[in-house]
Amino acid sequence: MRSFTQHAGSAGLLAAVASAFCFGGSGPFAKPLITAGFTPLQVAWIRLAGGALLMLPFAFRHVSALRRAPWLLLGYGLFAIAGVQTSYFAAIASIPVAVALLVEFLGPVLVLGWIRFVRRRPVTRRAAGGIGLALAGLACVVEIGAGMRFDALGLLLALAAAGCQAAYFLLSDSSAEIDPRALASYGLLIGAAVVTVLARPWEMDWAVLAGSVELAGAALPAALAAAWMVLVSTVLAYLTGIVAVRRLSPPVAGAVAFLEPVVATLLAWLLLGERLGPWQLAGGALILAGAYVAQRAAPAEAETPLVPESGSSAR
Template sequence: MVESSRNRSSGLVFAILSALAFGGSGPAARPLLDAGLDPLQVTWLRVAGAALLLLPVALYHHRALRTRPALLLAYGMFPMAGVQAFYFAAISRIPVGVALLIEFLGPVLVLLWTRVVRRIPVSRGAALGVVLAIAGLGCLVEVWAGLRLDAVGLLLALGAAVGQATYFLLSDAARDDVDPLAVISYGALVAAALMSLLARPWTLPWSTLAGAVEFAGRDVPAPVLLVWLALVTTALAYLTGVAAVRRLSPVVAGGVAYLEVVTSIVLAWLLLGEALSPAQIVGAVAVVAGAFLAQTAVPETPAPRSQEPRTAQDAPV
């Protein structure tokens, strides 16, 4: 019981750190976007920067190329490159809030995969927590504002959701036979190579990137924001995310991941002056409550199969 409790506690810490790190990407990317960079270019800089920083790590873990090459390739293609490509394609056709809401259906797809395909019981607490977090996310992004339907855009956003789901499932599939640093470093290399075809880095305004941009009312060197995006919101975010899934489960880690949106919106409010509406405040509370409910569904110790659930919250669905 002590070991299981320790794994759950450390897993929750990693999951929260991952959500906070991912949530810090939006406010840091906004000044670069305002300076004239394309969203795909900023995303490429983020992933390519992480790949460059992690290159020595990838070389150190070169054995992973022989033991799990398919995993490393899939991680770079789907969670790291696929999510970004589908999301940016989606927001070109549908509102950002709608696309974000559909993308964050990823944990729901994980829950369905776990229950239907793998036939593993999922506690009602975890399921309810994910549903509550989705409802809160809808309020956070104010999905009703400017809503218009576009079939292709919705399918593209759903592709981003599938990519997000594979992030949790692949992180869980790696388990302890592949070092998380190997997964992230080679995933970043693969993603940077694939996204180069879309972002066309040779068209980047390098003179802008060498100068300063306005951030939180101050002039900040653009390279500082790029390092933050690459090191914290990409390398550290994915690393702690993989560590969280390994200690918790894809379903529970996915529920806690909704804190990313709360973090992004709150930081935008504090640093960029983007005010929160009453609906967004209610949504933030719902997201936090859903994440908390999902993580409390993790049992302290695995219950025997013949044992009946003690409470309705812990009953499998």
Template sequence: MRSVSLGIAAVSAVCFGFSGPMAKYLNAAGLAPLESVWVRMAGAGLLLLAALALLRPAALRIPRSQWLFFGVYALVAVAGVQALYFLAIQRLPVGVTLLIEYTSPVLVVLWVRFVRRIRLPKAAYIGAVIAVAGLAVVVEVWDGLRLDALGLVLALLAAACCAGYFLMSDNLHVDPLGLVAWGMIGAAVVLLPFARPWSIEWAVFGDVVTVAGNTLPVAGAAGWLILVATVVAYIAGVTAVRRLSAAVGATVASLEVITGALIAYFLLGEALGAYQIIGGAVVLLGALLAQTATVRRAPAEAPAAREPVLNPSA
């Protein structure tokens, strides 16, 4: 049912919204951003592998023809998105980082047009221009880029990797649960030399940490990040990707911007300024317009020329 699919996508967006705030609690406890990412990926990957090995072992079988796909998925759609996002939120507010990352549907539209060479209606390009204009408002370009320049670059790279996640989620021919599980494990392996988990002060997971007057157990923040913001979020997200159209999926995915900003406000005391709120609304409007135009054009195209089906990530 369509309502069920929408509900699954909404659950994914809300769960992903906890990623940034929980990561900042781990960072406040002393973990570096890449260490937090590694704990998240390794924890979620091992949890999923154990569950699938017991309940659905067939999901873990990877056809030899899919090895390269799984490797690229782990590198770009999981490790790239998460590592760049976690690094970006060290320099930018969570809400602003998400707003920048959600220019990714525009990148998908450009990929569909210029790489897949699928003709799109003018509304798709108008939406892309509107989204970029909204991004300019978010970063307040008229005031010499008030946001941290490196943080902005990291967030834009995260958007590019997020676009890769959307594109690779199109026409999946593998079990989505197995894809998520091996993607997490692959990401943890890729990040090993950068995160250096053997140097993590594991004793801090027995402590509590206070951010903006709110105190949480470090182990609780890590557990929520792994179970809710990763396992539940990714499973719901990949499931919704296979059930929703591009326009609907992208629209529901944008809820992560709102939920992430709200959670960051209550847990971290981070508030968006007037320009970020206005610019964010323009970004989401442009992305929605571009994706809606894309999906409306799809029936007129050849059956093989299908645009990606979208849903989030952070």
């Protein structure tokens, strides 16, 4: 029995790491498509529509979820899927991938801000310390003392992604009732439907996919970058995240998910040549530390788990 439990734990940990790697690769593979001529909305649509199509079997299998929790699925699709992805892809069009993702990971901090200033409930010193760490890290990442090094609109869009992530966290207290595969599949379907209206894919220049993009200094087919986003950064990412939560626990899987910005930073450096300076690296470490503390503290404050049962924070 102990051997089986250890094996399950090891498999779950590997799945959680794989999920963080897969999710972390979405930005580095999406940005070249934006540079090649697609808009951020169009790239988001490619990812969501492709992922929704491949996840359809899970949607058919769990159709009862529509009757059991329609508002949860709608909130997940609007905020965790459509809102996060469109804001994040729009942000990386003008700021580095790693910076956008680090800012997005302020979601747990925004949840605590909502609890304190909107619900007017006190937060513990530990939670306040996490907020302070994260805000100090944000100041370092954007080099606020040097007059904001990065594009202001890009940073605002990254904050919008963090806000959408926080909105889903606040809705996630009822997600335990829904199979994570249903949550992911219907979230992608709803998100794809919403983004379809905004992206107008029938007006896209599909010839871009027949061309090439530059990754790691080499020309690669644009269709390959799109396929990575759909197959690896969406479908495989969600499926491995589901396995992680089933084999581990949501808190442990959520903790491993903090590897995602690290993966994104490394891939953006290797594939796009985007390097962070010492201040950004130090600030990123502070943001992740503060967000982690906030994530662990918030359930005691709000009785709301900050790690959905799907094992992802809607990346």
